[in-house]
Structures are given as C-alpha cells and as structure tokens.
Amino acid sequence: MVRFLVTRLAGMVGVLFLVVLFTYAIFFALSPDPAVQICGKNCTPELIDQIRTNLGLDRPFYEQFLGFLSGLFVGTTYGTGANAIDCAAPCLGYSFQTGQPVLEMFEQRFGVSATLAVGAAVLWLFMGVAGGMLAAIKKGTWFDRAATGAALGGVSIPNYVLALVLQYVLVVKLGWLPFPQAVPFGADPGQWFLNFVMPWLVLAFTYASMYQRLTRANVLDTLDENFVRTARAKGLAPRLVWRRHALRPALTPVVTLFGMDFAGLLGGAIIIETVFGLNGVGKMASDSITKNDQPVIMGVTLVAAFLVIVGNVIVDIVYTTIDPRVRIGARA
Amino acid sequence: MNRRVTRPALRAAAFGIAAALALSACSGGADGGSGSTASTAGGLEGEPAEGGVVQVLQNADYSYLDPAKGWDGGVNNFYRLVYRTLTTPASGSAEDPNEIVPDLATDTGTVSDDGLTWTFTLKDGLKFDNGDPITSAEVKFGVSRAWDPEIGIGSPYAKQVIDAPKDYQGPYVSGDLPTIETPDDTTIVFHLKAPFPDFPAVASQPNFAPFPVGSGAGDEFLNDIVASGPYTLDEYTPGSVINLVRNENWDPATDEVRTAKPDGWHFQLGLDPATIDERLLAGQGADVNAIAGNLQPATLARLQDPKYQDRLVDWPGVCTTYMGLNTTKKPLNDVKVRQAISYAVDKAAVQNGTGGTMLADIASTTIPQSVAGYKEFDLYPSEGNTGDVEKAKELLAEAGYADGFDMTLDMRTQPKLQAQAEAVQQSLARVGIKVTFNPIDTSKFYETIGTPKLQNDAAITGWCPDWASSASTVIPPLFDGRRITDKGNSNLGQIDDPAINSAIDDALAVTDPAAANEAWGNLDEQVLEEAPIVPLLVEKVVLLPGENVTGVYSSPGVATGGLDYTGVGLKDPSKG
Numbered sequence: 001m002v003r004f005l006v007t008r009l010a011g012m013v014g015v016l017f018l019v020v021l022f023t024y025a026i027f028f029a030l031s032p033d034p035a036v037q038i039c040g041k042n043c044t045p046e047l048i049d050q051i052r053t054n055l056g057l058d059r060p061f062y063e064q065f066l067g068f069l070s071g072l073f074v075g076t077t078y079g080t081g082a083n084a085i086d087c088a089a090p091c092l093g094y095s096f097q098t099g100q101p102v103l104e105m106f107e108q109r110f111g112v113s114a115t116l117a118v119g120a121a122v123l124w125l126f127m128g129v130a131g132g133m134l135a136a137i138k139k140g141t142w143f144d145r146a147a148t149g150a151a152l153g154g155v156s157i158p159n160y161v162l163a164l165v166l167q168y169v170l171v172v173k174l175g176w177l178p179f180p181q182a183v184p185f186g187a188d189p190g191q192w193f194l195n196f197v198m199p200w201l202v203l204a205f206t207y208a209s210m211y212q213r214l215t216r217a218n219v220l221d222t223l224d225e226n227f228v229r230t231a232r233a234k235g236l237a238p239r240l241v242w243r244r245h246a247l248r249p250a251l252t253p254v255v256t257l258f259g260m261d262f263a264g265l266l267g268g269a270i271i272i273e274t275v276f277g278l279n280g281v282g283k284m285a286s287d288s289i290t291k292n293d294q295p296v297i298m299g300v301t302l303v304a305a306f307l308v309i310v311g312n313v314i315v316d317i318v319y320t321t322i323d324p325r326v327r328i329g330a331r332a
Numbered sequence: 333m334n335r336r337v338t339r340p341a342l343r344a345a346a347f348g349i350a351a352a353l354a355l356s357a358c359s360g361g362a363d364g365g366s367g368s369t370a371s372t373a374g375g376l377e378g379e380p381a382e383g384g385v386v387q388v389l390q391n392a393d394y395s396y397l398d399p400a401k402g403w404d405g406g407v408n409n410f411y412r413l414v415y416r417t418l419t420t421p422a423s424g425s426a427e428d429p430n431e432i433v434p435d436l437a438t439d440t441g442t443v444s445d446d447g448l449t450w451t452f453t454l455k456d457g458l459k460f461d462n463g464d465p466i467t468s469a470e471v472k473f474g475v476s477r478a479w480d481p482e483i484g485i486g487s488p489y490a491k492q493v494i495d496a497p498k499d500y501q502g503p504y505v506s507g508d509l510p511t512i513e514t515p516d517d518t519t520i521v522f523h524l525k526a527p528f529p530d531f532p533a534v535a536s537q538p539n540f541a542p543f544p545v546g547s548g549a550g551d552e553f554l555n556d557i558v559a560s561g562p563y564t565l566d567e568y569t570p571g572s573v574i575n576l577v578r579n580e581n582w583d584p585a586t587d588e589v590r591t592a593k594p595d596g597w598h599f600q601l602g603l604d605p606a607t608i609d610e611r612l613l614a615g616q617g618a619d620v621n622a623i624a625g626n627l628q629p630a631t632l633a634r635l636q637d638p639k640y641q642d643r644l645v646d647w648p649g650v651c652t653t654y655m656g657l658n659t660t661k662k663p664l665n666d667v668k669v670r671q672a673i674s675y676a677v678d679k680a681a682v683q684n685g686t687g688g689t690m691l692a693d694i695a696s697t698t699i700p701q702s703v704a705g706y707k708e709f710d711l712y713p714s715e716g717n718t719g720d721v722e723k724a725k726e727l728l729a730e731a732g733y734a735d736g737f738d739m740t741l742d743m744r745t746q747p748k749l750q751a752q753a754e755a756v757q758q759s760l761a762r763v764g765i766k767v768t769f770n771p772i773d774t775s776k777f778y779e780t781i782g783t784p785k786l787q788n789d790a791a792i793t794g795w796c797p798d799w800a801s802s803a804s805t806v807i808p809p810l811f812d813g814r815r816i817t818d819k820g821n822s823n824l825g826q827i828d829d830p831a832i833n834s835a836i837d838d839a840l841a842v843t844d845p846a847a848a849n850e851a852w853g854n855l856d857e858q859v860l861e862e863a864p865i866v867p868l869l870v871e872k873v874v875l876l877p878g879e880n881v882t883g884v885y886s887s888p889g890v891a892t893g894g895l896d897y898t899g900v901g902l903k904d905p906s907k908g
Binding site (some may be wrong): 048084164179239275 | 392572602603604606613614760808
C-alpha cells in the first residue's frame with residue numbers, strides 16, 4: 001500500500017511538471033505580447049519595454065520558467081523598490097490583467113466552483129446510479145424504457161441549451177427562481193439554494209444521463225456473470241445476491257468516472273459558470289483565455305491537473321476497499 | 333491617444349474602439365455636442381430621488397481601481413463616482429456636456445502669458461473619505477504618481493505635457509516633483525514643457541485625482557482606495573462584485589457635477605452579455621434599478637415590443653470606425669487611388685453589416701458629430717452612401733489603374749467585423765479592386781496593425797477621443813507624421829505630410845477653444861482630401877436601463893458617449 005502510494009505520488013509530480021512545462025511553452029511561443037495588450041493603443045515603445053521589464057517578460061524563456069517553478073516552492077517578488085509585491089509560496093504567478101496574485105484569485109472563486117460541483121454531484125449520483133439500477137432491475141419495462149430514453153436525451157442536449165431554456169422558463173416566464181448569483185450559504189441559506197438549484201440541475205442532468213447508462217449496463221453485465229449465477233444457484237436470497245455480489249463490482253467503473261468528473265468540476269465548470277454568470281474557477285479560466293492572461297491560464301491548468309490527478313489517486317485508494325482484487329494486486 | 337473604450341474595462345481587448353468593436357462594448361455620444369439627451373421621452377431624464385442602490389450589470393471587471401493605472405471609457409466613468417480631479421467633463425445633463433468644468437478647482441485654471449504655467453486654486457471644504465482635508469499637496473502627490481514606471485500606465489497626458497526632470501520616476505522612487513509647485517494649501521502650479529492650451533482637459537484625466545501623501549505604492553490601491561468623490565469602496569471582489577457606499581465626508585456644496593442621489597452602487601461583474609440583456613428585458617426584482625452597457629445586436633429585434641420603447645436609449649457615438657489606407661504601399665501611395673477607394677466604398681453596406689441604422693451612423697468625417705470641432709462635410713459623396721462607382725473608376729483610370737489592382741485588408745473574423753470587411757471587399761470589387769483578407773486573431777490585431785513593418789495595405793479599426801471638448805486627441809494621433817512609431821503606431825495611413833504636420837502644430841497652439849475647434853474641423857477636411865483613411869461609421873450607444881432608473885444622460889467626454897454615472901439615480905428608492 002505504501003509503495004503503491006509512493007509510486008502514484010511520484011508519477012503525479014512528474015505529470016504536473018510536464019503540464020507546467022507544456023502550458024508555459026505553448027503560451028510563451030504562441031501568445032501575443034501581453035505588454036502590448038496592457039499598454040493599449042496609446043502606447044509608446046518605451047512604455048511597452050517598461051511593462052515588459054515590470055512583468056519580467058524581457059527575460060529568456062528558461063529563466064521565466066525557472067522563476068515560475070521556484071515561485072511555486074519559495075515564493076517570489078514582482079516589481080522593485082516601494083512598488084515591490086510579494087507573492088508567497090506557493091506562488092502561482094501574478095495576473096497581467098487584474099494585478100492580483102493568481103492564488104488569491106483562486107481562493108476568491110473556488111467556493112463557487114466547489115458549491116456547484118458538490119451540489120451537482122449529489123444530484124447526479126443519486127439520479128444516475130439509482131436510476132440506472134432501477135432500470136437494470138426493471139429491464140424491459142416501461143420504466144426502463146422511459147429512463148433510457150430520458151438518459152439519451154440528457155446526453156444529447158448540450159447543457160448550454162438546457163441552461164438557457166431552463167432559465168427562460170423558470171426565471172423569465174414563471175419567475176420561480178432568480179437569475180443565478182453566487183449568494184454565499186452563510187449570507188442566506190434559502191437564497192443560496194434558490195440561486196444554485198438551476199445550475200446544479202443543468203450540470204447534473206448531463207452527468208446523470210451518462211451515469212445512468214453506465215450503471216444500467218454494468219449492473220446488467222454483472223448479473224450475467226458466472227459468480228452471480230453461482231450465488232443464485234446456491235439459493236442466496238435475491239436481495240443478498242444483489243447487494244453483496246452484483247452491486248459492488250458493477251459500481252467500480254462508476255467510482256472511476258466519478259473521481260475524474262468531480263475533480264475536473266472542482267477545476268471549474270466553464271460553460272455553466274459562463275452561461276449563468278457565476279464567478280467560479282471555470283469562468284476565470286475562460287476569461288483569462290480571451291484576455292490572454294497567461295499566468296491565470298497557467299494557474300488554472302496547473303490546479304485543474306492537480307485536482308484530476310489527486311482525484312485519480314483517491315479513486316485508486318477507494319478501489320482497494322471496494323474491490324479486493326486491486327488490494328491483492330497491489331500487495332503482489 | 334485614445335481612451336481605451338470598453339464598456340467594462342476590457343483592458344485585454346486592449347485598445348480603443350478595439351473593445352468597442354470587438355465586444356460591442358461602449359461607444360456613443362451626445363446629440364451633436366449640444367446637450368445630450370436621451371432620444372426617448374418618458375422619465376429617463378428625470379431628477380432622481382434621494383436614496384436606493386443602483387445595480388450595474390457588467391461582463392468584465394474594471395481594469396484598475398487605481399486612477400493612475402486605469403484609463404478607458406468604462407473605468408473613467410466609474411472613477412467619477414469615487415474620485416475627483418482638478419477639472420472634469422461637464423455632467424451629461426449639462427447644456428454642453430463636452431465642456432471641461434471645474435471639479436476640485438474653482439475654475440479651469442489660469443495660464444501665464446507664455447502659455448507654460450498653469451495655476452489652479454482649490455475649493456474649500458474638500459475632504460477624503462477618511463475625513464482628512466484635500467490640499468494642493470495631495471493633488472500634487474496624486475499627479476506625480478503618473479511618473480512611476482510601474483503605476484503610471486494610465487493616461488499619458490500628464491507625463492507628455494508637464495515638465496519634469498529627465499530621470500523623475502514618481503514620488504516613491506524620486507520623491508518630490510519640483511515642476512509642480514504648491515505655494516499654499518489651495519494653490520497648485522504646473523510648469524509645462526511647451527504651451528498646451530488644452531491643459532484644462534489634461535487636468536480632468538483620472539490621474540489628476542488626489543491621494544494622501546505617501547499612500548498608494550505597489551498594489552495598495554488594488555483592493556482598497558482612498559476616495560475623494562461621493563462614494564467609497566465598501567466591498568470589492570475582483571471579477572465579481574463592487575459595492576459602493578456613501579462617502580460621508582464628500583460635501584455636495586463643493587461639487588457641481590455629481591448629484592449622487594443614490595445611497596450606493598452595486599456592480600455585478602462577470603455576467604454573460606446575453607444574460608445581462610435577458611435580465612434587463614425581464615426587469616425582475618432589483619433589476620428595475622439596473623443599468624448596463626450596450627445591448628447585444630441579437631437583443632435588438634426583441635425591442636420592437638412597445639413596452640420597452642419607454643426605456644430604450646439610442647445615442648450617437650463618439651468613436652469613428654474607419655479604414656486606414658497605408659500610404660507607403662503601392663498603389664495606395666497615389667492620392668488618386670485613395671480617393672477612388674473613398675468614392676467606391678459602399679458605406680450603407682458597411683452600416684448594414686454592423687447591424688443597421690440603430691447601431692451605427694454613417695461617417696464622412698474623422699471627427700464624430702458629437703465631439704467639439706466637428707465640421708460637416710462629405711468630400712466623396714454618393715447617392716444613399718452606396719458609393720460612386722463611376723467617379724471611382726474615373727480616378728483609377730487617371731492614376732493608371734483602369735483595370736484595378738489587388739490589395740490586402742487586415743481584419744478580424746468576428747461576425748460584425750467580418751461583415752464590415754466583406755462589405756468593403758464587395759464594394760471595391762465593383763471598380764476592379766480585388767481585396768484579399770488577412771485574418772488576424774483578435775488579441776493580436778492591434779499589435780499587428782500598430783506595427784508599421786507588419787501592416788498590410790488597409791485595415792478597419794476605430795478611434796475614440798480622450799476628451800470631447802476639442803478634437804486635439806483625434807486629428808494629431810491619426811495624422812501627425814512625426815508620431816509614427818515602430819510599435820503602437822496609431823497613424824495607420826502612415827501619412828507624413830509637411831502641410832498637415834504644420835497645420836496640426838498651428839491648431840494645437842490656438843488658445844481660444846472656439847477658434848481651435850474651427851481649426852480642427854478645417855484640418856479634418858484638409859486631411860481627408862489626401863484620403864489616408866476612409867471614415868465609415870460612428871457606432872451608437874444602445875441601452876435599456878431598468879424602469880426605475882432615471883437621470884440617464886450621455887457623456888461624450890468621460891464615458892465615450894455612454895451613460896454618465898454621475899447623474900444616474902432612482903425614481904422610487906423603495907422599489908427593487
């Protein structure tokens with residue numbers, strides 16, 4: 001188990017390093033000069049040079065890259081003299097556009113993304129897994145057909161379309177819900193719920209459809225397995241066969257998928273956050289791309305990669321508890 | 333020198349009308365510079381009641397809360413809520429909103445006989461939000477921050493115009509600036525490099541806001557400011573929320589520009605433009621008190637419903653959309669060819685591509701109608717502005733290009749901009765000129781066309797003046813040949829004509845504002861005879877304020893023609 005974790009963590013650091021290197025290289029090579037963008041139309045060549053120096057953009061690639069890496073571990077300082085700005089470790093950089101440390105921008109926005117992700121995850125797990133199991137049990141009945149049809153629809157409708165349709169119906173026409181805003185839970189739990197429920201539903205709907213299809217297919221597959229037939233033949237009560245023998249193996253792929261989906265969402269739900277104007281990490285990512293705010297793009301990429309990798313490690317660990325075969329494999 | 337226009341501070345989209353065009357952000361203006369009025373009656377222009385909170389729905393955050401750093405049509409408007417400057421553009425409801433009027437100062441300054449020294453006297457009873465008095469020392473300190481290499485990236489005029497030691501780097505590095513004198517608490521004296529009759533307009537730039545001596549180094553004003561205007565910052569989450577509350581130390585008796593009727597302002601940032609329009613149309617809850625920037629073109633069709641007509645605002649703009657013709661390239665170096673193009677372009681088609689008459693007016697001059705100095709003329713007239721093909725062919729034949737030629741147009745592939753480019757392409761095809769597009773990524777567009785080495789034959793872009801009281805920020809940056817730079821060049825025609833250059837010097841030296849504006853208007857005509865650009869359009873401001881909002885006026889000077897925040901308030905503060 002320890003060795004398993006150590007190898008996973010070492011691999012994680014390697015992947016993160018490559019993510020940083022590639023993202024940095026891509027934006028270094030391809031992006032327009034941020035100094036010119038900051039400078040604006042009224043700019044003079046001297047002012048451009050000044051901004052380049054301020055931002056450290058006049059240094060060669062490897063120096064900027066190493067500076068970024070060392071900033072992650074020991075922090076760094078931008079500017080000089082009275083105007084120096086400290087960016088403590090882990091310094092993810094300093095936004096060209098907002099003049100804020102990237103980490104601080106993250107902290108301000110992570111709550112919204114986390115609220116979205118957790119709320120939607122609860123919904124889609126419930127709808128997807130329960131719906132999938134029920135459909136499998138009642139295979140071929142009207143429920144199965146209805147659920148499978150709805151899932152197909154859910155997978156097919158792009159969520160920004162669903163978002164706009166729901167917003168039009170629930171907010172504009174019926175006035176049941178407000179135009180979503182990121183009301184903090186602490187400020188007003190009722191408003192918090194009303195503001196987030198529509199984004200949760202939209203986000204959960206697409207995922208729930210996938211999970212429902214996956215769960216249904218897996219449960220049906222497992223029910224066809226030899227060991228289930230054996231269990232049945234031995235006269236085990238159907239409930240017990242279900243619970244103890246069919247469900248656990250059927251759910252392992254769902255856990256894998258969930259780990260990645262959920263971790264990815266913590267890194268921002270770009271479309272939903274943008275459509276509903278919720279200022280989470282995803283909105284920040286899309287804004288920074290249109291503004292070519294390279295440090296923020298870097299930061300979001302790095303943190304999103306980190307979350308997905310950590311999510312995977314956690315999934316692996318969870319595996320060892322739900323699937324004994326993994327445990328044995330790791331020991332061997 | 334252009335104020336970067338953006339509805340909400342799109343520093344990113346960078347410059348000028350850049351943002352206005354790219355994101356249909358702001359632009360716009362008043363009625364011919366003679367008292368801007370909302371084009372519809374019905375309560376938009378009423379006197380607001382005291383109290384309530386104005387809701388501002390916005391896509392992007394403002395560039396910087398620090399007025400030495402930020403400088404665009406969006407943030408300049410915001411600054412007037414929290415900062416005061418020596419002078420300022422008159423409020424949108426004034427008889428002449430283009431005029432520069434006193435703000436912290438008692439008048440718009442007194443100039444010495446040699447034109448090199450400007451003296452201002454401060455009003456009594458001026459205070460910061462912390463209760464400390466605002467004296468000439470605080471004004472001087474605020475202005476001197478413009479020289480700081482890291483902070484002073486906003487309006488360039490203070491540095492361009494005021495004399496300063498060669499190596500002066502702002503108060504934090506170099507200390508005191510000897511060329512601004514403060515003989516007593518209420519007197520401040522500026523020594524200029526050269527006479528600049530428009531100095532009152534310079535003193536209205538955001539970096540003339542006062543700050544306590546010694547404050548504001550580094551990123552101090554990033555999240556927390558020292559206010560001198562009627563409001564102060566209560567809460568700021570970058571990209572999400574700005575909350576303004578009353579500055580109890582602001583004395584309305586000292587301020588003729590700001591009415592400051594609402595108790596506060598709530599800015600919701602980061603909203604999707606389509607969602608903003610949806611909310612304005614629906615007008616639910618607190619959204620009856622909402623204002624926002626320009627409507628999206630897609631929303632306009634839905635405004636036919638009479639219930640929106642009462643609160644629909646449609647103002648002329650202050651930013652000119654034009655096509656620059658690179659006079660250094662063959663055959664565009666021949667004035668006849670450029671004149672032929674000026675005749676051939678179907679401006680009505682360009683207008684249609686931009687969204688029609690509700691979104692843009694056709695331009696025949698460089699100076700827009702709503703900016704002082706505008707002179708009405710059309711050197712290349714045609715029936716219905718669809719272009720004069722015969723005349724164009726004639727000129728091309730005279731120049732030896734009867735069969736036309738090939739040229740390359742730098743352009744962006746966003747729908748509106750592409751439609752404009754295609755309209756130009758099709759109209760020039762009528763006279764045998766084959767236009768090839770050179771598509772440039774939006775984020776690189778201005779960098780590319782502002783670099784003469786990279787520039788092709790032509791490009792469509794825009795220009796907004798930095799103040800509306802004179803055309804001194806329209807003509808010189810676009811046509812002064814001595815201002816052509818390797819990078820960040822704004823003279824897209826690269827025209828360097830001694831006659832134009834000296835006429836610019838003459839116009840800049842005129843001290844009487846009325847005479848100066850006449851000179852600018854004549855100069856506009858003189859330049860366009862050389863046809864270094866083809867004026868195409870002036871894009872308009874189209875707004876839909878909430879039904880409880882009033883005091884809605886355009887400010888050509890401070891908001892590039894958009895809604896002047898200083899007069900906005902609510903009809904009934906208890907609503908929403």
